[in-house]
Amino acid sequence: MSALPLSGIKILDLTRVLAGPLSAQMLADLGAEVIKIERPGTGDDARAFGPPYLVDPDGKENNNNSFYLCANRNKKSVTVNIAKPEGQEIIRELAKGVDVMMENYKVGDLKRYGLDYESIKKINPRIIYCSVTGFGQTGPYAPRAGYDAIFQAMGGLMSVTGHMDGEPGAGPMKVGPSIVDYMTGMNTSIGILSALYHRDARGGEGQHVDVCLFDTVIASLSHYAQIYLVNGKTPPRRGTWGNGGMPAGVFRCTDGELMLVVGNDAQFERTCAVLGEPELAKDPRFIKNNNRVVHGKEIMAIFAGLFLKRPVAYWLEELEKAGVPSGPVNDFAQMFADEHVRSRGMEVKVDHPFEHSLSLIRNALTFSATPINDYRAPPLLGANTKEVLSSKLGYDEAMIEGLKVKGIV
CATH class of the missing domain: 3.40.50.10540 (Crotonobetainyl-coa:carnitine coa-transferase; domain 1)
Structure with a gap:
Protein backbone atom coordinates (compact mmCIF):
# COMPACT_ATOMS: atom_id res chain seq x y z
CA MET A 1 0.00 0.00 0.00
CA LEU A 221 -26.28 26.39 -11.75
CA SER A 222 -24.81 24.80 -14.87
CA HIS A 223 -27.54 23.90 -17.40
CA TYR A 224 -30.12 26.00 -15.54
CA ALA A 225 -28.09 29.18 -15.99
CA GLN A 226 -27.19 28.14 -19.54
CA ILE A 227 -30.90 28.04 -20.40
CA TYR A 228 -31.11 31.69 -19.41
CA LEU A 229 -27.98 32.56 -21.40
CA VAL A 230 -29.48 30.90 -24.49
CA ASN A 231 -33.05 32.22 -24.41
CA GLY A 232 -33.07 34.95 -21.77
CA LYS A 233 -35.63 33.14 -19.62
CA THR A 234 -35.11 31.90 -16.05
CA PRO A 235 -36.31 28.28 -15.74
CA PRO A 236 -39.40 27.94 -13.54
CA ARG A 237 -39.33 26.26 -10.14
CA ARG A 238 -40.20 22.62 -10.65
CA GLY A 239 -40.59 21.26 -7.12
CA THR A 240 -39.46 17.65 -7.34
CA TRP A 241 -39.98 17.46 -11.08
CA GLY A 242 -36.96 16.50 -13.18
CA ASN A 243 -34.92 18.81 -15.36
CA GLY A 244 -34.65 16.76 -18.55
CA GLY A 245 -36.32 13.38 -18.96
CA MET A 246 -40.05 13.29 -18.28
CA PRO A 247 -41.97 12.18 -16.36
CA ALA A 248 -39.75 12.69 -13.33
CA GLY A 249 -40.62 13.57 -9.77
CA VAL A 250 -41.83 12.30 -6.41
CA PHE A 251 -44.90 10.08 -6.58
CA ARG A 252 -47.06 9.13 -3.62
CA CYS A 253 -47.83 5.45 -3.17
CA THR A 254 -50.13 3.72 -0.69
CA ASP A 255 -47.53 3.81 2.10
CA GLY A 256 -45.01 6.52 1.19
CA GLU A 257 -43.21 8.20 -1.70
CA LEU A 258 -40.69 7.29 -4.35
CA MET A 259 -38.58 9.32 -6.79
CA LEU A 260 -38.80 8.40 -10.46
CA VAL A 261 -36.75 9.71 -13.40
CA VAL A 262 -37.72 8.49 -16.86
CA GLY A 263 -34.68 9.47 -18.85
CA ASN A 264 -35.56 8.36 -22.38
CA ASP A 265 -38.31 6.99 -24.58
CA ALA A 266 -37.43 3.33 -24.03
CA GLN A 267 -37.61 3.81 -20.25
CA PHE A 268 -40.98 5.52 -20.66
CA GLU A 269 -42.36 2.57 -22.58
CA ARG A 270 -41.16 0.15 -19.90
CA THR A 271 -42.53 2.34 -17.11
CA CYS A 272 -45.97 2.41 -18.74
CA ALA A 273 -45.88 -1.39 -18.88
CA VAL A 274 -44.94 -1.61 -15.18
CA LEU A 275 -47.85 0.69 -14.33
CA GLY A 276 -50.22 -1.51 -16.29
CA GLU A 277 -50.91 1.09 -18.99
CA PRO A 278 -48.73 0.12 -21.97
CA GLU A 279 -50.93 2.06 -24.39
CA LEU A 280 -49.77 5.34 -22.81
CA ALA A 281 -46.45 4.90 -24.60
CA LYS A 282 -48.31 5.14 -27.93
CA ASP A 283 -50.27 8.28 -27.04
CA PRO A 284 -49.19 11.04 -29.49
CA ARG A 285 -48.83 13.46 -26.55
CA PHE A 286 -46.23 11.24 -24.89
CA ILE A 287 -44.37 9.28 -27.59
CA LYS A 288 -41.19 11.41 -27.49
CA ASN A 289 -39.54 13.08 -24.51
CA ASN A 290 -40.00 16.53 -26.04
CA ASN A 291 -43.73 15.79 -26.26
CA ARG A 292 -43.80 14.70 -22.63
CA VAL A 293 -42.08 17.89 -21.56
CA VAL A 294 -44.74 19.96 -23.37
CA HIS A 295 -47.51 17.85 -21.83
CA GLY A 296 -45.75 17.46 -18.48
CA LYS A 297 -48.71 18.27 -16.25
CA GLU A 298 -50.87 15.74 -18.06
CA ILE A 299 -48.46 12.81 -17.87
CA MET A 300 -47.49 13.62 -14.28
CA ALA A 301 -51.15 13.64 -13.25
CA ILE A 302 -51.75 10.30 -14.96
CA PHE A 303 -48.70 8.73 -13.31
CA ALA A 304 -49.71 10.15 -9.93
CA GLY A 305 -53.01 8.29 -10.09
CA LEU A 306 -51.38 5.04 -11.13
CA PHE A 307 -48.70 5.06 -8.40
CA LEU A 308 -51.37 5.48 -5.72
CA LYS A 309 -52.53 1.90 -6.35
CA ARG A 310 -49.55 0.07 -4.80
CA PRO A 311 -46.96 0.40 -1.98
CA VAL A 312 -43.46 1.82 -2.49
CA ALA A 313 -41.65 -1.53 -2.25
CA TYR A 314 -43.77 -3.08 -4.98
CA TRP A 315 -43.15 -0.28 -7.44
CA LEU A 316 -39.42 -0.07 -6.71
CA GLU A 317 -38.98 -3.80 -7.29
CA GLU A 318 -40.88 -3.71 -10.58
CA LEU A 319 -39.14 -0.58 -11.82
CA GLU A 320 -35.76 -2.10 -10.96
CA LYS A 321 -36.63 -5.19 -12.99
CA ALA A 322 -37.57 -2.92 -15.88
CA GLY A 323 -34.32 -0.95 -15.65
CA VAL A 324 -36.03 2.35 -14.83
CA PRO A 325 -34.17 4.66 -12.37
CA SER A 326 -36.13 5.08 -9.16
CA GLY A 327 -35.54 5.16 -5.44
CA PRO A 328 -37.18 5.66 -2.06
CA VAL A 329 -37.33 9.09 -0.42
CA ASN A 330 -35.16 8.25 2.60
CA ASP A 331 -34.74 10.12 5.82
CA PHE A 332 -31.26 10.01 7.43
CA ALA A 333 -32.05 6.92 9.50
CA GLN A 334 -33.18 5.02 6.42
CA MET A 335 -30.24 6.29 4.38
CA PHE A 336 -27.58 5.20 6.89
CA ALA A 337 -29.36 1.85 7.33
CA ASP A 338 -29.40 1.20 3.59
CA GLU A 339 -27.44 -1.93 2.71
CA HIS A 340 -25.54 -0.20 -0.10
CA VAL A 341 -24.57 2.75 2.12
CA ARG A 342 -23.34 0.28 4.74
CA SER A 343 -21.41 -1.72 2.14
CA ARG A 344 -19.68 1.47 0.98
Whole structure:
Protein backbone atom coordinates (compact mmCIF):
# COMPACT_ATOMS: atom_id res chain seq x y z
CA MET A 1 0.00 0.00 0.00
CA SER A 2 1.38 3.42 -1.00
CA ALA A 3 1.38 6.53 1.14
CA LEU A 4 -1.66 8.76 0.86
CA PRO A 5 -1.59 11.08 -2.19
CA LEU A 6 -0.75 14.24 -0.22
CA SER A 7 1.68 12.75 2.27
CA GLY A 8 4.43 15.29 2.91
CA ILE A 9 2.29 18.33 2.06
CA LYS A 10 1.99 20.78 4.98
CA ILE A 11 -0.96 23.13 5.34
CA LEU A 12 -1.53 26.06 7.68
CA ASP A 13 -5.30 26.45 8.01
CA LEU A 14 -6.70 29.77 9.23
CA THR A 15 -10.21 29.08 7.92
CA ARG A 16 -13.34 28.97 10.04
CA VAL A 17 -16.98 27.85 9.86
CA LEU A 18 -17.55 25.48 6.88
CA ALA A 19 -16.30 26.04 3.31
CA GLY A 20 -12.61 26.45 4.18
CA PRO A 21 -12.56 23.81 6.94
CA LEU A 22 -14.26 21.30 4.62
CA SER A 23 -11.53 21.81 2.04
CA ALA A 24 -8.77 21.51 4.64
CA GLN A 25 -10.41 18.33 5.92
CA MET A 26 -10.47 16.88 2.41
CA LEU A 27 -6.76 17.60 2.02
CA ALA A 28 -6.05 16.17 5.48
CA ASP A 29 -7.93 12.98 4.55
CA LEU A 30 -5.65 12.72 1.52
CA GLY A 31 -2.58 12.74 3.75
CA ALA A 32 -1.63 16.39 4.17
CA GLU A 33 -0.55 17.58 7.60
CA VAL A 34 -3.08 20.29 8.49
CA ILE A 35 -2.44 22.67 11.37
CA LYS A 36 -5.71 24.40 12.23
CA ILE A 37 -5.31 27.81 13.87
CA GLU A 38 -8.07 28.72 16.36
CA ARG A 39 -8.71 31.61 18.71
CA PRO A 40 -7.72 30.92 22.32
CA GLY A 41 -10.75 30.33 24.50
CA THR A 42 -13.46 30.27 21.82
CA GLY A 43 -11.93 28.59 18.78
CA ASP A 44 -13.54 28.26 15.37
CA ASP A 45 -16.86 30.13 15.09
CA ALA A 46 -18.47 26.82 14.12
CA ARG A 47 -17.97 25.53 17.67
CA ALA A 48 -20.74 27.93 18.80
CA PHE A 49 -23.21 27.18 16.02
CA GLY A 50 -25.60 25.29 18.27
CA PRO A 51 -26.52 21.77 19.32
CA PRO A 52 -26.15 18.89 19.33
CA TYR A 53 -22.88 18.94 21.30
CA LEU A 54 -20.79 16.10 22.64
CA VAL A 55 -20.62 15.89 26.42
CA ASP A 56 -17.38 15.73 28.38
CA PRO A 57 -16.59 13.09 31.04
CA ASP A 58 -18.47 15.23 33.59
CA GLY A 59 -21.61 15.18 31.46
CA LYS A 60 -21.30 18.81 30.40
CA GLU A 61 -21.81 20.10 26.88
CA ASN A 62 -18.73 21.68 25.32
CA ASN A 63 -17.61 23.31 22.09
CA ASN A 64 -17.47 20.06 20.10
CA ASN A 65 -20.75 20.29 18.21
CA SER A 66 -21.95 18.65 15.00
CA PHE A 67 -21.15 21.69 12.85
CA TYR A 68 -17.51 21.62 13.96
CA LEU A 69 -17.22 17.83 13.94
CA CYS A 70 -18.31 17.49 10.30
CA ALA A 71 -15.42 19.54 8.90
CA ASN A 72 -12.33 19.17 11.08
CA ARG A 73 -11.16 15.57 11.33
CA ASN A 74 -7.54 14.59 10.71
CA LYS A 75 -6.28 18.05 11.74
CA LYS A 76 -4.18 19.46 14.56
CA SER A 77 -5.67 22.32 16.60
CA VAL A 78 -3.33 25.12 17.68
CA THR A 79 -4.62 28.21 19.47
CA VAL A 80 -3.04 31.51 18.44
CA ASN A 81 -4.26 35.06 18.99
CA ILE A 82 -3.39 36.67 15.67
CA ALA A 83 -4.48 40.11 16.91
CA LYS A 84 -1.32 40.19 19.06
CA PRO A 85 2.15 40.80 17.53
CA GLU A 86 3.49 37.64 19.18
CA GLY A 87 0.65 35.64 17.63
CA GLN A 88 1.33 37.12 14.21
CA GLU A 89 4.96 36.12 14.52
CA ILE A 90 3.97 32.54 15.34
CA ILE A 91 1.88 32.40 12.15
CA ARG A 92 4.73 33.82 10.06
CA GLU A 93 7.18 31.33 11.50
CA LEU A 94 4.81 28.44 10.80
CA ALA A 95 4.15 29.78 7.28
CA LYS A 96 7.84 29.52 6.44
CA GLY A 97 7.68 25.72 6.62
CA VAL A 98 4.39 24.92 4.87
CA ASP A 99 3.27 24.38 1.29
CA VAL A 100 -0.19 25.91 1.66
CA MET A 101 -1.74 28.63 3.76
CA MET A 102 -5.54 28.91 3.82
CA GLU A 103 -7.64 31.75 5.21
CA ASN A 104 -11.21 33.03 5.00
CA TYR A 105 -11.03 36.44 6.60
CA LYS A 106 -12.68 39.50 5.06
CA VAL A 107 -10.69 40.97 2.20
CA GLY A 108 -7.88 43.08 3.62
CA ASP A 109 -8.25 41.92 7.24
CA LEU A 110 -5.01 39.96 7.36
CA LYS A 111 -2.98 42.71 5.67
CA ARG A 112 -3.09 44.80 8.84
CA TYR A 113 -1.50 41.87 10.68
CA GLY A 114 1.16 41.29 8.05
CA LEU A 115 -0.40 37.92 7.21
CA ASP A 116 -1.71 38.67 3.71
CA TYR A 117 -0.42 36.94 0.60
CA GLU A 118 2.17 39.57 -0.34
CA SER A 119 3.61 39.55 3.19
CA ILE A 120 3.73 35.75 3.43
CA LYS A 121 5.12 35.42 -0.10
CA LYS A 122 8.19 37.43 0.97
CA ILE A 123 9.12 34.83 3.57
CA ASN A 124 7.97 31.78 1.57
CA PRO A 125 7.93 32.43 -2.21
CA ARG A 126 6.79 28.86 -2.97
CA ILE A 127 3.69 29.04 -0.83
CA ILE A 128 0.21 28.39 -2.21
CA TYR A 129 -1.92 30.97 -0.42
CA CYS A 130 -5.66 30.31 -0.74
CA SER A 131 -8.28 32.89 0.23
CA VAL A 132 -11.87 31.70 0.64
CA THR A 133 -14.39 34.54 0.85
CA GLY A 134 -18.01 35.33 0.15
CA PHE A 135 -17.55 37.53 -2.91
CA GLY A 136 -13.91 37.15 -3.91
CA GLN A 137 -10.85 39.40 -3.73
CA THR A 138 -12.09 41.87 -6.36
CA GLY A 139 -15.33 43.58 -7.35
CA PRO A 140 -17.69 45.99 -5.57
CA TYR A 141 -18.96 43.34 -3.13
CA ALA A 142 -15.49 42.11 -2.13
CA PRO A 143 -15.58 43.70 1.36
CA ARG A 144 -18.93 42.13 2.24
CA ALA A 145 -19.42 39.21 4.57
CA GLY A 146 -21.98 36.50 3.91
CA TYR A 147 -23.21 33.02 4.69
CA ASP A 148 -24.45 30.13 2.59
CA ALA A 149 -28.12 31.16 2.49
CA ILE A 150 -27.21 34.65 1.29
CA PHE A 151 -25.41 33.18 -1.69
CA GLN A 152 -28.22 30.76 -2.44
CA ALA A 153 -30.46 33.83 -2.67
CA MET A 154 -28.13 36.23 -4.52
CA GLY A 155 -26.70 33.60 -6.85
CA GLY A 156 -30.07 32.56 -8.28
CA LEU A 157 -30.28 29.10 -6.70
CA MET A 158 -33.32 29.94 -4.57
CA SER A 159 -35.15 31.43 -7.55
CA VAL A 160 -35.28 28.00 -9.23
CA THR A 161 -35.82 25.95 -6.06
CA GLY A 162 -39.17 25.29 -4.42
CA HIS A 163 -42.78 24.44 -5.20
CA MET A 164 -44.12 25.31 -8.61
CA ASP A 165 -46.00 28.57 -9.04
CA GLY A 166 -49.66 28.10 -8.24
CA GLU A 167 -49.02 25.37 -5.68
CA PRO A 168 -49.36 25.90 -1.90
CA GLY A 169 -46.10 27.25 -0.47
CA ALA A 170 -44.83 28.44 -3.85
CA GLY A 171 -41.92 30.86 -3.87
CA PRO A 172 -38.12 30.85 -3.61
CA MET A 173 -36.77 28.17 -1.27
CA LYS A 174 -33.40 27.50 0.31
CA VAL A 175 -31.76 24.11 -0.26
CA GLY A 176 -31.64 22.31 3.11
CA PRO A 177 -27.90 21.80 3.82
CA SER A 178 -25.24 24.48 3.36
CA ILE A 179 -24.69 23.29 -0.18
CA VAL A 180 -22.80 26.38 -1.41
CA ASP A 181 -20.29 26.00 1.42
CA TYR A 182 -19.77 22.36 0.49
CA MET A 183 -19.31 23.10 -3.22
CA THR A 184 -16.95 25.96 -2.39
CA GLY A 185 -14.94 23.57 -0.25
CA MET A 186 -14.58 21.25 -3.23
CA ASN A 187 -13.54 24.13 -5.51
CA THR A 188 -11.03 25.25 -2.90
CA SER A 189 -9.46 21.79 -2.85
CA ILE A 190 -9.29 21.71 -6.65
CA GLY A 191 -7.68 25.14 -6.72
CA ILE A 192 -5.06 24.24 -4.13
CA LEU A 193 -4.21 20.91 -5.76
CA SER A 194 -3.93 22.55 -9.19
CA ALA A 195 -1.60 25.23 -7.82
CA LEU A 196 0.52 22.59 -6.11
CA TYR A 197 0.77 20.59 -9.35
CA HIS A 198 1.76 23.74 -11.27
CA ARG A 199 4.46 24.48 -8.71
CA ASP A 200 5.88 20.99 -8.22
CA ALA A 201 5.28 19.07 -11.44
CA ARG A 202 5.56 21.89 -13.96
CA GLY A 203 8.38 23.90 -12.43
CA GLY A 204 6.10 26.76 -11.54
CA GLU A 205 5.95 29.00 -8.51
CA GLY A 206 3.71 29.71 -5.58
CA GLN A 207 0.58 31.78 -6.14
CA HIS A 208 -2.58 33.27 -4.65
CA VAL A 209 -5.77 31.22 -5.18
CA ASP A 210 -9.02 33.19 -4.93
CA VAL A 211 -12.15 31.11 -4.29
CA CYS A 212 -15.54 32.50 -3.30
CA LEU A 213 -19.05 31.32 -2.56
CA PHE A 214 -20.72 33.72 -4.99
CA ASP A 215 -18.72 32.48 -8.00
CA THR A 216 -19.28 28.89 -6.91
CA VAL A 217 -23.06 29.03 -6.68
CA ILE A 218 -23.35 30.76 -10.06
CA ALA A 219 -21.11 28.16 -11.72
CA SER A 220 -23.03 25.35 -10.04
CA LEU A 221 -26.28 26.39 -11.75
CA SER A 222 -24.81 24.80 -14.87
CA HIS A 223 -27.54 23.90 -17.40
CA TYR A 224 -30.12 26.00 -15.54
CA ALA A 225 -28.09 29.18 -15.99
CA GLN A 226 -27.19 28.14 -19.54
CA ILE A 227 -30.90 28.04 -20.40
CA TYR A 228 -31.11 31.69 -19.41
CA LEU A 229 -27.98 32.56 -21.40
CA VAL A 230 -29.48 30.90 -24.49
CA ASN A 231 -33.05 32.22 -24.41
CA GLY A 232 -33.07 34.95 -21.77
CA LYS A 233 -35.63 33.14 -19.62
CA THR A 234 -35.11 31.90 -16.05
CA PRO A 235 -36.31 28.28 -15.74
CA PRO A 236 -39.40 27.94 -13.54
CA ARG A 237 -39.33 26.26 -10.14
CA ARG A 238 -40.20 22.62 -10.65
CA GLY A 239 -40.59 21.26 -7.12
CA THR A 240 -39.46 17.65 -7.34
CA TRP A 241 -39.98 17.46 -11.08
CA GLY A 242 -36.96 16.50 -13.18
CA ASN A 243 -34.92 18.81 -15.36
CA GLY A 244 -34.65 16.76 -18.55
CA GLY A 245 -36.32 13.38 -18.96
CA MET A 246 -40.05 13.29 -18.28
CA PRO A 247 -41.97 12.18 -16.36
CA ALA A 248 -39.75 12.69 -13.33
CA GLY A 249 -40.62 13.57 -9.77
CA VAL A 250 -41.83 12.30 -6.41
CA PHE A 251 -44.90 10.08 -6.58
CA ARG A 252 -47.06 9.13 -3.62
CA CYS A 253 -47.83 5.45 -3.17
CA THR A 254 -50.13 3.72 -0.69
CA ASP A 255 -47.53 3.81 2.10
CA GLY A 256 -45.01 6.52 1.19
CA GLU A 257 -43.21 8.20 -1.70
CA LEU A 258 -40.69 7.29 -4.35
CA MET A 259 -38.58 9.32 -6.79
CA LEU A 260 -38.80 8.40 -10.46
CA VAL A 261 -36.75 9.71 -13.40
CA VAL A 262 -37.72 8.49 -16.86
CA GLY A 263 -34.68 9.47 -18.85
CA ASN A 264 -35.56 8.36 -22.38
CA ASP A 265 -38.31 6.99 -24.58
CA ALA A 266 -37.43 3.33 -24.03
CA GLN A 267 -37.61 3.81 -20.25
CA PHE A 268 -40.98 5.52 -20.66
CA GLU A 269 -42.36 2.57 -22.58
CA ARG A 270 -41.16 0.15 -19.90
CA THR A 271 -42.53 2.34 -17.11
CA CYS A 272 -45.97 2.41 -18.74
CA ALA A 273 -45.88 -1.39 -18.88
CA VAL A 274 -44.94 -1.61 -15.18
CA LEU A 275 -47.85 0.69 -14.33
CA GLY A 276 -50.22 -1.51 -16.29
CA GLU A 277 -50.91 1.09 -18.99
CA PRO A 278 -48.73 0.12 -21.97
CA GLU A 279 -50.93 2.06 -24.39
CA LEU A 280 -49.77 5.34 -22.81
CA ALA A 281 -46.45 4.90 -24.60
CA LYS A 282 -48.31 5.14 -27.93
CA ASP A 283 -50.27 8.28 -27.04
CA PRO A 284 -49.19 11.04 -29.49
CA ARG A 285 -48.83 13.46 -26.55
CA PHE A 286 -46.23 11.24 -24.89
CA ILE A 287 -44.37 9.28 -27.59
CA LYS A 288 -41.19 11.41 -27.49
CA ASN A 289 -39.54 13.08 -24.51
CA ASN A 290 -40.00 16.53 -26.04
CA ASN A 291 -43.73 15.79 -26.26
CA ARG A 292 -43.80 14.70 -22.63
CA VAL A 293 -42.08 17.89 -21.56
CA VAL A 294 -44.74 19.96 -23.37
CA HIS A 295 -47.51 17.85 -21.83
CA GLY A 296 -45.75 17.46 -18.48
CA LYS A 297 -48.71 18.27 -16.25
CA GLU A 298 -50.87 15.74 -18.06
CA ILE A 299 -48.46 12.81 -17.87
CA MET A 300 -47.49 13.62 -14.28
CA ALA A 301 -51.15 13.64 -13.25
CA ILE A 302 -51.75 10.30 -14.96
CA PHE A 303 -48.70 8.73 -13.31
CA ALA A 304 -49.71 10.15 -9.93
CA GLY A 305 -53.01 8.29 -10.09
CA LEU A 306 -51.38 5.04 -11.13
CA PHE A 307 -48.70 5.06 -8.40
CA LEU A 308 -51.37 5.48 -5.72
CA LYS A 309 -52.53 1.90 -6.35
CA ARG A 310 -49.55 0.07 -4.80
CA PRO A 311 -46.96 0.40 -1.98
CA VAL A 312 -43.46 1.82 -2.49
CA ALA A 313 -41.65 -1.53 -2.25
CA TYR A 314 -43.77 -3.08 -4.98
CA TRP A 315 -43.15 -0.28 -7.44
CA LEU A 316 -39.42 -0.07 -6.71
CA GLU A 317 -38.98 -3.80 -7.29
CA GLU A 318 -40.88 -3.71 -10.58
CA LEU A 319 -39.14 -0.58 -11.82
CA GLU A 320 -35.76 -2.10 -10.96
CA LYS A 321 -36.63 -5.19 -12.99
CA ALA A 322 -37.57 -2.92 -15.88
CA GLY A 323 -34.32 -0.95 -15.65
CA VAL A 324 -36.03 2.35 -14.83
CA PRO A 325 -34.17 4.66 -12.37
CA SER A 326 -36.13 5.08 -9.16
CA GLY A 327 -35.54 5.16 -5.44
CA PRO A 328 -37.18 5.66 -2.06
CA VAL A 329 -37.33 9.09 -0.42
CA ASN A 330 -35.16 8.25 2.60
CA ASP A 331 -34.74 10.12 5.82
CA PHE A 332 -31.26 10.01 7.43
CA ALA A 333 -32.05 6.92 9.50
CA GLN A 334 -33.18 5.02 6.42
CA MET A 335 -30.24 6.29 4.38
CA PHE A 336 -27.58 5.20 6.89
CA ALA A 337 -29.36 1.85 7.33
CA ASP A 338 -29.40 1.20 3.59
CA GLU A 339 -27.44 -1.93 2.71
CA HIS A 340 -25.54 -0.20 -0.10
CA VAL A 341 -24.57 2.75 2.12
CA ARG A 342 -23.34 0.28 4.74
CA SER A 343 -21.41 -1.72 2.14
CA ARG A 344 -19.68 1.47 0.98
CA GLY A 345 -18.70 2.32 4.56
CA MET A 346 -20.08 5.85 4.47
CA GLU A 347 -20.31 5.92 8.27
CA VAL A 348 -16.91 5.62 9.96
CA LYS A 349 -16.04 5.37 13.64
CA VAL A 350 -13.30 7.37 15.35
CA ASP A 351 -12.01 7.46 18.90
CA HIS A 352 -12.84 10.88 20.36
CA PRO A 353 -11.78 11.92 23.87
CA PHE A 354 -15.45 12.40 24.80
CA GLU A 355 -16.93 9.52 22.82
CA HIS A 356 -15.01 6.31 22.23
CA SER A 357 -16.87 5.40 19.04
CA LEU A 358 -17.91 8.66 17.38
CA SER A 359 -19.62 8.36 14.01
CA LEU A 360 -18.43 10.56 11.13
CA ILE A 361 -19.11 10.60 7.39
CA ARG A 362 -16.24 9.14 5.39
CA ASN A 363 -14.48 10.95 2.58
CA ALA A 364 -16.38 10.35 -0.66
CA LEU A 365 -13.22 9.46 -2.62
CA THR A 366 -12.14 5.83 -3.05
CA PHE A 367 -8.62 4.94 -4.22
CA SER A 368 -7.36 1.50 -5.25
CA ALA A 369 -3.69 2.10 -4.40
CA THR A 370 -3.89 4.77 -1.70
CA PRO A 371 -7.10 4.09 0.26
CA ILE A 372 -8.15 6.54 2.97
CA ASN A 373 -8.32 4.32 6.04
CA ASP A 374 -7.00 6.55 8.81
CA TYR A 375 -9.64 8.80 10.31
CA ARG A 376 -8.70 10.82 13.38
CA ALA A 377 -11.29 12.64 15.44
CA PRO A 378 -11.69 16.40 15.11
CA PRO A 379 -9.32 17.81 17.75
CA LEU A 380 -10.29 19.44 21.01
CA LEU A 381 -9.59 23.16 21.06
CA GLY A 382 -5.84 23.72 21.24
CA ALA A 383 -5.11 20.03 21.69
CA ASN A 384 -1.91 20.24 19.62
CA THR A 385 -0.63 23.68 20.57
CA LYS A 386 2.28 22.48 22.67
CA GLU A 387 3.25 19.73 20.22
CA VAL A 388 3.30 22.02 17.17
CA LEU A 389 5.06 24.96 18.80
CA SER A 390 7.77 22.72 20.21
CA SER A 391 8.30 20.48 17.18
CA LYS A 392 7.91 23.11 14.43
CA LEU A 393 9.29 26.22 16.09
CA GLY A 394 11.48 24.85 18.87
CA TYR A 395 9.59 26.56 21.70
CA ASP A 396 10.33 25.10 25.11
CA GLU A 397 7.75 24.53 27.84
CA ALA A 398 8.55 27.81 29.60
CA MET A 399 8.07 29.83 26.42
CA ILE A 400 4.75 28.15 25.70
CA GLU A 401 3.53 28.67 29.25
CA GLY A 402 4.51 32.33 29.04
CA LEU A 403 2.48 32.73 25.85
CA LYS A 404 -0.51 31.09 27.55
CA VAL A 405 -0.31 33.51 30.48
CA LYS A 406 -0.39 36.44 28.02
CA GLY A 407 -3.34 35.00 26.12
CA ILE A 408 -1.31 34.55 22.94
CA VAL A 409 -1.94 30.78 22.69
